[in-house]
Amino acid sequence: MIVHLVDGTYELFRQFYGRRHATKGKDERLGAVIGVLHSVLEMIEQGATHVGVATDHVIESFRNRLWADYKTGEGIEPALLAQFHPLEEALTAMGVVVWPMIELEADDALASAAHIAARDERVEKVCIWTPDKDLAQCVRGDRVVQVDRKGPKIRNAEGVHEKFGVEPALIPDFLALVGDAQDGYPGIPGIGAVTAARLLNQYGGIEAFPPTVLGDSRDLALLFKDLATLRTDAALFRNVDELEWRGPTSAFPAYVDRLGDARLLERGLNAPVA
Amino acid sequence: MTTSDTHRAIDAVWRIESAKLIAGLTRITGDVGTAEDLAQDALVAALERWPQSGVPDNPGAWLMATAKHRAIDVLRRGKLLERKHAELGHELEARQESPERALHAALDDHVGDDLLSLMFTACHPVLATEARVALTLRLLGGLTTDEIARAFLVPKATIAQRIVRAKRTLAAARVPFEVPPPGAELAARLSSVLEVIYLVFNEGYSATAGDDWMRPALCEDALRLGRILAELIPQEPEVHGLVALMEIQASRSTARVGPAGEPILLLDQDRGRWDHLLIRRGLAALERAEAPGGGYGPYALQAAIAACHARARTPEETDWTRIVALYDELAQLLPSPVVDLNRAVALGMAFGPAAGLEVVDTLTQEPSLKGYHLLPAVRGDLLDKLGRFAEARAEFERAASLTRNARERTLLLERAARARARP
Numbered sequence: 038m039i040v041h042l043v044d045g046t047y048e049l050f051r052q053f054y055g056r057r058h059a060t061k062g063k064d065e066r067l068g069a070v071i072g073v074l075h076s077v078l079e080m081i082e083q084g085a086t087h088v089g090v091a092t093d094h095v096i097e098s099f100r101n102r103l104w105a106d107y108k109t110g111e112g113i114e115p116a117l118l119a120q121f122h123p124l125e126e127a128l129t130a131m132g133v134v135v136w137p138m139i140e141l142e143a144d145d146a147l148a149s150a151a152h153i154a155a156r157d158e159r160v161e162k163v164c165i166w167t168p169d170k171d172l173a174q175c176v177r178g179d180r181v182v183q184v185d186r187k188g189p190k191i192r193n194a195e196g197v198h199e200k201f202g203v204e205p206a207l208i209p210d211f212l213a214l215v216g217d218a219q220d221g222y223p224g225i226p227g228i229g230a231v232t233a234a235r236l237l238n239q240y241g242g243i244e245a246f247p248p249t250v251l252g253d254s255r256d257l258a259l260l261f262k263d264l265a266t267l268r269t270d271a272a273l274f275r276n277v278d279e280l281e282w283r284g285p286t287s288a289f290p291a292y293v294d295r296l297g298d299a300r301l302l303e304r305g306l307n308a309p310v311a
Numbered sequence: 312m313t314t315s316d317t318h319r320a321i322d323a324v325w326r327i328e329s330a331k332l333i334a335g336l337t338r339i340t341g342d343v344g345t346a347e348d349l350a351q352d353a354l355v356a357a358l359e360r361w362p363q364s365g366v367p368d369n370p371g372a373w374l375m376a377t378a379k380h381r382a383i384d385v386l387r388r389g390k391l392l393e394r395k396h397a398e399l400g401h402e403l404e405a406r407q408e409s410p411e412r413a414l415h416a417a418l419d420d421h422v423g424d425d426l427l428s429l430m431f432t433a434c435h436p437v438l439a440t441e442a443r444v445a446l447t448l449r450l451l452g453g454l455t456t457d458e459i460a461r462a463f464l465v466p467k468a469t470i471a472q473r474i475v476r477a478k479r480t481l482a483a484a485r486v487p488f489e490v491p492p493p494g495a496e497l498a499a500r501l502s503s504v505l506e507v508i509y510l511v512f513n514e515g516y517s518a519t520a521g522d523d524w525m526r527p528a529l530c531e532d533a534l535r536l537g538r539i540l541a542e543l544i545p546q547e548p549e550v551h552g553l554v555a556l557m558e559i560q561a562s563r564s565t566a567r568v569g570p571a572g573e574p575i576l577l578l579d580q581d582r583g584r585w586d587h588l589l590i591r592r593g594l595a596a597l598e599r600a601e602a603p604g605g606g607y608g609p610y611a612l613q614a615a616i617a618a619c620h621a622r623a624r625t626p627e628e629t630d631w632t633r634i635v636a637l638y639d640e641l642a643q644l645l646p647s648p649v650v651d652l653n654r655a656v657a658l659g660m661a662f663g664p665a666a667g668l669e670v671v672d673t674l675t676q677e678p679s680l681k682g683y684h685l686l687p688a689v690r691g692d693l694l695d696k697l698g699r700f701a702e703a704r705a706e707f708e709r710a711a712s713l714t715r716n717a718r719e720r721t722l723l724l725e726r727a728a729r730a731r732a733r734p
Contacts, residue, residue: 051662054635058651058658058670062643114636168663170627186663189697218628230625 040154040277041085044167045092045135046143048073049124051186053117064116070124071298077133078304086311087154087280089273090128091146093138094121100142100264107264108221130292131305132285136273144171148267150274151175157277164191170217171267173197174208202234210243213261222261225254284310317362320370325354328371329453330539332378334425337488339382343432343450344478349385353378426451427543428488430536434504437484442477443507445470452511452532462529463514501544505553505610508536512557516564517716530561541596552600552611558593559617562586574718578626590621612641631661648677656689664696684713688723695730704730 052072053064060068080088100107110118128135136146147165154163155177162180165172168187176183176197183192190196197205214233216224228236240246243258251258274280285305293302329350336346353374367373433446448454448462456474460467491497515529537554544550566584567575597618600611607615616637623629638654652674659667671690680686691706707727711720 050632051666054632054639054658055662055666055669057639058654058673062639112633186665187661189663189665216624218623219630 038087038160038277039085039162039164040087040089040150040160040280041080042147042150042154042163042165043077043080043088043090044143044147044165044169044172045073045090045124045128046121047167047169048076048090049092049120050117052076053114053120066116067120067123067127067296069117069120070127071296071301073124074127074131074296074301075304077128077131078301078308081282081308082304084309086282087277088282089134089136089150089280091136091138091143091150092121092125093141093143093146098138098142098145099140103260104222104264106221106223108219127292127296130286130288132282132289134274134280136271138271141268141271144169145268146271146273147172148175148269149271151181152269153274154277154280155181160277170201170208171212171220171265173201174205174265174267175269176205202230203237207237207242209262209265209267210237212265213243213258216261217265220264222264224261225251225258281311282308284308314362317366318358320366321354321357321361324357324366324370324374326453328374329354330426330429330451331371332374333450334429335375336378336382337429337432338425340385341488342478342482343429343446343488344482345385347450347478349378349381350374352381424490424543426539427490430504430540431490431500432481432486432488434500434507435481435484435486436500436503437480437486438477440507440510442473442480443503444510445473446477447507447536448511448532449474451536454532501547501549504540505549508533508540509553509557509610511536512560516560527564530557530564533557534561545599548600548602549608549610551596552608552614555593555596555600555614556610556617558589558596559614559621562589562593562621572718574722576722577620582624585621593621594618607640609641609645612637612644616641629660631657635661648674648680649683652680652683652686652689659693659696664693668693668697682713684710684719684723686710687713691723691726691730695726700730700733 049069053069056068056072057064065071077088077090097109101109125135125137136143136150138146144167147167151163151165152175154160160180162182164182164184165175166184166186168185172183173192175181176192176194179193183197184190185192192200194205197203197208201208201211203211211230211233212224213222214225214228214236215230216222236246236250237243240250243251243255243262246255248255289305290302293299293305332350332353333343333346336349337343340346340349356377357370357374361367361370429450430447433450434443438446444463445459448459449456454462456471457467460470463470491500512530512533515527515531515533534554534557537550537557541550541554562585563577563580565586566580566582567577569575593614597611597614600607600614602608616634619630619634619637634657635654638650638657642650642654651670655667655670655674658670668690671686671693674680674686675690687706688710691703691710694700694703694706704727707723707730711723711727714720714723
């Protein structure tokens with residue numbers, strides 16, 4: 038079986054901004070939610086059987102306590118923010134497993150879910166649907182891959198190496214050194230992507246660097262590595278069977294009514310159940 | 312100092328001082344044409360004397376003093392002086408001063424106000440946009456007719472005529488030499504001034520026609536005018552917005568042209584070659600561009616978009632989602648298919664080419680974008696990323712046939728050829 042793990046937060050952003058042109062800038066109250074539901078149903082129509090969606094509520098996690106400038110939910114448009122909870126409810130009503138994260142981020146949920154799923158021998162492949170470079174650390178050979186709709190690209194371990202110059206396991210070290218402007222930590226001054234990859238390929242992880250390489254910046258680099266390391270120990274599910282889609286729940290018709298998109302109900306009821 | 316050194320020095324002084332000179336003289340004479348003639352006379356005097364006497368310590372003051380004498384002569388010769396006397400009458404009585412001294416004093420006062428009045432006059436709505444641009448460059452930028460003609464690739468006679476007609480129009484319409492009173496009129500007139508400055512900048516930044524991709528001198532002129540304007544009316548957020556936009560865009564000037572003069576697009580540029588001083592100035596201006604009640608105007612929004620690029624050390628770090636959101640705000644303030652097209656590009660970068668293409672496809676029916684080469688160029692790029700190479704090639708070729716810029720055409724044809732080489 039193939040397990041699909043979807044970054045729900047990214048999908049919601051994608052649908053929110055993607056629909057604005059068609060709606061002439063007037064945001065429909067739950068337009069992005071409807072968009073995400075259609076996009077998940079499309080995956081199912083195309084053969085996906087096991088699906089899990091991760092979201093994060095306020096996008097403020099334990100990482101904000103570690104580093105003051107770490108990204109926060111600040112600046113998210115209210116019309117978008119207001120759709121996070123409805124998305125989680127709607128997906129649940131549609132029978133899709135959702136992991137709404139509070140203390141951890143959606144990325145941690147995807148990493149944990151990939152970790153649990155990959156342990157199961159019946160799983161041939163885990164596809165993580167997100168463009169976020171943090172998730173590159175979860176890629177394993179051809180078995181756990183990252184699907185980046187932005188590229189659009191599917192990256193296996195070789196693809197990760199090609200993009201970043203290091204193997205997936207060294208991605209947290211790589212990000213710690215070069216920084217991640219979107220996540221809000223600057224990296225180590227003077228170290229760019231090329232130098233970071235060279236050092237990591239020469240010594241292995243940051244812990245193995247000779248003391249002279251980073252000097253006083255070593256502790257900071259290790260803090261950033263902690264920020265960049267995704268948690269894989271969230272107990273999201275026990276068995277991949279729990280991720281199997283078995284059709285919409287009985288709450289779905291009422292929910293679709295609330296969303297005001299009749300096509301969604303028809304599509305949900307007709308989607309193939311494995 | 313050789314004669315040619317002196318001429319270079321005079322040229323530099325003229326660029327810096329001519330606007331103040333013309334502005335002060337316009338206030339006295341009430342006519343930009345006369346004011347410009349007087350300023351030119353002072354320049355001719357400098358060209359005659361300075362090669363022998365050397366450049367004076369304060370060349371600007373010398374030019375101003377010479378121009379003042381000539382202004383008084385002119386006023387004396389005509390009946391203007393009498394009118395002026397009458398205007399200054401009660402003030403003079405009170406101060407027991409000679410009319411000449413009063414004129415001198417009047418010329419020294421309010422240099423800032425004069426410059427600002429001159430900007431508003433040169434950009435007055437009675438003039439056509441191209442006349443505003445020519446007049447602004449001539450009166451405020453210190454450019455010669457010949458320089459303006461070369462910058463816009465039009466015959467010198469055309470520009471000369473444009474300027475003469477503009478001056479006549481201003482005189483005939485009795486456009487007052489003043490800064491409009493605060494309120495709706497100021498806002499409307501200011502937007503005309505900003506538009507002219509940005510037009511000049513853009514013509515320098517992306518030459519619409521000809522063999523060069525950029526004409527940096529025009530960008531510098533626009534930046535100079537923008538910075539002066541920001542000093543003169545610091546309370547107007549959009550002025551800072553425009554300055555921020557120009558500073559940040561100008562920071563990429565050297566990086567966006569390759570060794571053979573070929574254009575290098577934003578995401579392919581060596582960010583190490585961006586001018587970080589200009590970026591810092593731009594970001595500082597952007598901070599001042601927020602309106603009192605919060606929020607940005609159209610220029611500040613565009614500057615905020617440029618700032619997203621400026622802050623990213625690598626193209627991958629660009630916060631495309633924020634850019635999409637800023638375009639959304641811009642589309643609300645200034646709905647335009649061009650803004651929609653730019654937004655589609657950002658959307659494609661944030662959420663993948665399919666998302667961008669969906670929007671671009673809706674724009675292909677837009678009449679105002681019919682001859683706009685960037686529409687097929689963007690569509691080609693998105694199709695290329697989606698692996699639809701044959702369609703991409705056709706779009707790049709179409710874009711190449713629509714652009715008037717030779718460098719850009721080459722770039723588009725290269726992309727078409729690359730798309731052709733793929734299956």
